[in-house]
Amino acid sequence: MSSFDHQTLTRDINHALRPFRQSQSAAMQGFAQLAQASMAEGAISAKNKELIALAIGVTQRCSGCIGFHTKALQKLGATRQELEEMLGIAVYMGGGPALMYAAETLDAWDKLNPPTQSA
Template sequence: MSSFDHQHLTRDINNALRPFRQSQSGTMQAFAQLAQASMAEGAISAKHKELIALAIGVTQRCSGCIGFHTKALQKLGATRLELEEMLGIAVYMGGGPALMYAAETLDAWDKLTAATLQA
C-alpha cells in the first residue's frame, strides 16, 4: 500500500512544477490545451475519459496520475463501483504490478473521499 497520501502528493507536484511552468510556459500551456481538448465531453463522456486516463496511470505505475485522475473522477461524480470495474480491467491488462497500483488507487479514493467529507 502507498506510504503517502495523494492529496499532498498532487499539491507537491503542482508546487514543484511552478518554476517549470514559468521557464517552459509554452510547453506547459500546450500541455494544458492538450489535456483540456482530450478530456472535453464528446462521443465519450468526460467521466469515461477520466476512467481511461486513470487506467493508463495504474498500468504505467504513475502515483501522481492516480492522485490527479482519482480526484477528477470524484468531481465528475464517479462511483466506487465504476472505479473498481475499471481497476479490474487495468489489472487484467497490466497483471500483478497493476494490481499493486489498483490497491494504491483504492486507498487514494478512500482518503480523498474522507478529505472531501471533512472539508
C-alpha cells in the same frame, strides 16, 4: 500500500512544477490545451475519459496520475463501483504490478473521497 497521501502528493507536484511552468510556459500551455481538449465532453463522456486516464496511470505505475485522476473522477460523480470495474480491466491488462497500483488507487479513493460518496 502507499506510504504517502495523494492529496499531499498532488499539491507537491503542482508546487514543484511551478518554476517549470514559468520557464517552459509555451510547452506547459500546450500540454494544458492538449489535456483540456482531450478530456472534454464528446462522444466519450468526460467521466469515461477520466476512467481511461486513470487506468493508464495505474498500468504505467504513476502515483501522481492516480492522485490527479482519482480526484477528477470524484468531482465528476464517479462511483466506487465504476472505479473498481475499471481497476479490474487495468489489472487484466497490466498484471501483478497494476494490481499493486490498483490497491494504491483504492486507498487514494477512500482518502480523497468525502464519506457520503464512497458507496
